[in-house]
Amino acid sequence: MSEIGSISQPLRVAIVGAGPAGFYVAEHLFKQKKLNIEVDMYDRLPTPFGLVRAGVAPDHPKIKSVVKIFDKVASNPGFRFFGFVELGEDVTVEDLRNHYHQIVYTTGAQTDRSLNIPGIDLIGSHAATTFVAWYNGHPDFRELEFDFSQESAVVIGIGNVAVDVARILCRTTDELAKTDIADYALDALANSNIREVHMLGRRGPAQGKFTHLELKELGELEDAEPYVLPEEAKLDDLSASTLANASRGTARNVELIEQFSLPKQSDKSKKLYIRFLVSPTELVGDETGQVRALRLGHNELYATEAGTLRPRLTDRFEVIPAGLIFRSIGYRGVPVPGVPFDNNWGVILNEKGRVIDPETKSPRVGEYTAGWIKRGPTGVIGTNKPDAVETVNLMLDDLNSDSVLEPSFPGPDAVKKLIMVRQPQFFSYDDWRRVDESEISRGEALGRPRLKYTRIDEMILLKNS
């Protein structure tokens, strides 16, 4: 059995990506009480927590409270954070191989799935993922502009991200001001002229990807009312026949959607239309290239051989006016420089978390992955925990069979020296804590949970002050 993991020779692990998957990997490693493990966590941003900071909706503070667990992980004496250090720019896979026994890639899914329909690149048409990153103050997206002078917006997709986007568009300024939404987004949305939001599902109420709590919340907005067309709330025969075996969440969604479709009087100023069995077929623009409308095809469902219900277009179409469009049809992973990638699935080539060499089809010694870049962009934050455990268990099996990297410079000081040369402005966890405390105190002054720093320059100034 390996000596690595002993007091004199700690197991040295690099985790690339400081989102939930990375922290759950670190958490499970530190649970191995018989092993001495040191973890260095890298992130290209100075701030940790990935999508918990830049993806979770600002009006969902409870979901963000998971950072308390991550903070506890970071307080382990074997943990170091190297923020603002990018793999492929500041360090390479080769550098990591020279300094660690094991490397885990937890870089998440950093872009969106594309929707190839005519007009998708018109002005006013955006990926929902960029809007989400913008309103959450991600430094790479803060300069984006969205035209809220429009009256009608469309969100394509009915997953939880689509629901987040629709809800943020429907919230009042008072509701948003209680959150940690980026200050520029709060200002821009305060001047929003949007009165109608259309959320489009290509399948029916029983196939919505939203979770029940998120759907229910749409009925509880201060100044927006959800509407469903009665003919779209009614289940088709195929969906109705599968409902008996559906999850409780699906059954409750179907019931709630039926309620949303009942006639009602509402004096709320915004209308949120949740549509089913419609697919966008074309974005229609004006002479300036600005999107003005969306052409929709009505769908029917059919059962595949595998038993899933898929949509197909009928000969019925309609056009809805819209000046702002968000496609929210899923995230997608991007390749990590120097790491094998499966382009079809947008994930690192892997087997249960072991990175696979595309030539030999065997595991690459000492390289692992977890989270969305391992399995694709599905599941909630907690889903990353069992996923991380699966990867860590393989790492421990490999350690037991002496199948680890043999770094030339395994000590913790060597890699720190390298990083000080490559990225002298790197952020330690203490540096992040200063940013965190400052954000909270700036927020307190305004009666908000925090006021985020959204420029890296500002964070560097604070760190060096």
Ligand code: NAP
């Ligand atoms: P998602 O759950 O996969 O939803 C994608 C949506 O896009 C589905 O409605 C899908 O319809 C639709 N779609 C895909 N291709 C389409 C096309 N060509 N035309 C029209 N519609 C299309 O993805 P997501 O919303 O990005 O969420 C990603 C993950 O993060 C999910 O697991 C989600 O639950 C999670 N998340 C959770 C929360 C929360 O817990 N509050 C918040 C945000 C995100 P089909 O079903 O027909 O494919």
